[in-house]
Amino acid sequence: xxxxxxxxxxxxxxxxxxTIKQYQEAQLYQNWLDPLKINFLQIKEPNNYTTISxxxxxxxxxxxxxxxxSDGSYISExxxxxxxxxxxxxxxxxxxxxxxxxxxxxxxxxxxxxxxVIIGIGNDTLTISDEFSVLPTxxxxxxxxxxxxxxxxxxxxxxxxxPIVKGKFIASVNGKSITIPLSVYNKDETKKK
Numbered sequence: 725x726x727x728x729x730x731x732x733x734x735x736x737x738x739x740x741x742x743t744i745k746q747y748q749e750a751q752l753y754q755n756w757l758d759p760l761k762i763n764f765l766q767i768k769e770p771n772n773y774t775t776i777s778x779x780x781x782x783x784x785x786x787x788x789x790x791x792x793x794s795d796g797s798y799i800s801e802x803x804x805x806x807x808x809x810x811x812x813x814x815x816x817x818x819x820x821x822x823x824x825x826x827x828x829x830x831x832x833x834x835x836x837x838x839x840x841v842i843i844g845i846g847n848d849t850l851t852i853s854d855e856f857s858v859l860p861t862x863x864x865x866x867x868x869x870x871x872x873x874x875x876x877x878x879x880x881x882x883x884x885x886x887p888i889v890k891g892k893f894i895a896s897v898n899g900k901s902i903t904i905p906l907s908v909y910n911k912d913e914t915k916k917k
Contacts, residue, residue, distance in 0.1 A: 789875065
């Protein structure tokens with residue numbers, strides 16, 4: 725009988741362990757979040773944008789956006805119309821790109837080749853040319869045109885940019901280096917005013 729009770733105790737222990745394991749798995753399943761209620765992305769719109777001032781020919785661009793997430797450089801159609809009217813440039817409507825980003829797909833309406841972007845102040849300037857894709861102009865909440873002038877990583881690479889440190893953009897081309905102060909545009913701060 726002693727052997728039997730030992731065997732019975734083993735079976736009871738195994739049964740108890742199995743029951744505990746089943747209970748724990750049931751609790752885990754019961755406490756698991758409903759997949760339809762999980763929001764992994766929690767996408768928030770960025771509210772800080774780094775900009776520099778620059779010129780294209782004699783047109784002052786007070787806030788050109790530096791976008792390290794964009795391969796190319798882009799302008800909105802309303803700025804492109806200014807280039808056409810005052811600088812007699814033509815949009816190459818055969819050079820159209822499909823652009824995909826976090827908010828969906830867009831298609832450019834054409835491109836300008838070799839647009840000279842002048843950065844710096846006075847005689848301490850650099851001119852870096854790049855191709856700019858033209859995007860349809862979007863409207864803000866009040867129906868006004870939103871002007872875009874985006875300098876992508878290709879332009880930044882041509883400018884020999886160094887990582888942004890202490891609020892300065894450093895560009896180096898052909899042995900000449902210049903330092904440009906950055907502006908940080910905070911969308912939330914603008915809305916409060």
